[in-house]
Amino acid sequence: MMNNNDKIYIPPLIDQSVFKKFQTLKLERKNEKIREKPILEAVKLVKYYGNKLIIPELNFKIDDIVGKSEVISLLGPSGCGKSTILNLIAGLIEPTEGALYTYGNKIDGPGLDRGMIFQKYSSFEFLNVLENIAYPLIKVKKMKKSEAFEKAKHWIDKLYLTGTEKKYPRQLSGGMQQRVAIARTLCMETKILLMDEPFGALDRKIRWEMQDLLAEILFFKPEQEVTVFLVTHDIPEAVYISDRVWIINKGRLLSEDFVIRPNKESRSMQYEKDFIEMVNVFNEKIYNLEIKS
């Protein structure tokens, strides 16, 4: 029997031109028009759980691009602190030291400007689809019921949920349930969308459909500017949907790479040479982290 030390590892050959492409993309993005205040800024962010250091010191700044949504994916070995970073941005947990700012305002708890979507569906079992989506508009934004339902219906259509308005969460497939969660968040016009393994429980085909849908609402037929932070362990998913890919290790931001924005459906992109090369680059980076740690 082979033990871990006997594992034969043959790294794939990676086309070096792909690195040059990363650089060019970064320069192209520099020409985009940005607003004065960053959408999100982390300043000397430190997080301990008990006496266990999870985030040693994290600093980053995400500019608010005029007229464009942006997706930032967080990749890294399990337990490296990705969900912790998302929870800090959501305001669900407090930093031990340092702070996060959105448009210059310190984050000190959950807020309407940030929506979170988890892997597990998180809607109300006793409300139907329409009521679930309209619920925060009525309860939190104090919108009139008729107005809230109208707005909810708009997002029901955008997320291809038409016909399910009267159904209850248990009557929907996993993919549909996640679409309800996305619709509810977008209805609130959140500026920051935090997604923690949102498609992790879905099979490959539905996962691709969800990635296509996300690409459609963010890039192909955008109605709102949203900055998305996506935690995923699926490298092709990160390469497909992202503008930037962050690799996190032991709570540190190890690297940031700019990737090509989606320009066609996810499944077709998986076969393209550049796409495969990019996936290989990230596979290698993460594989090397996993064997070192």
Ligand code: ADP
């Ligand atoms: P990832 O999302 O990258 O898998 P997490 O952010 O979930 O990593 O976790 C980072 C580390 O923090 C892990 O070692 C995990 O066990 C620990 N951790 C997460 N949440 C808590 C908590 N509420 N209390 C104590 N430790 C935690």
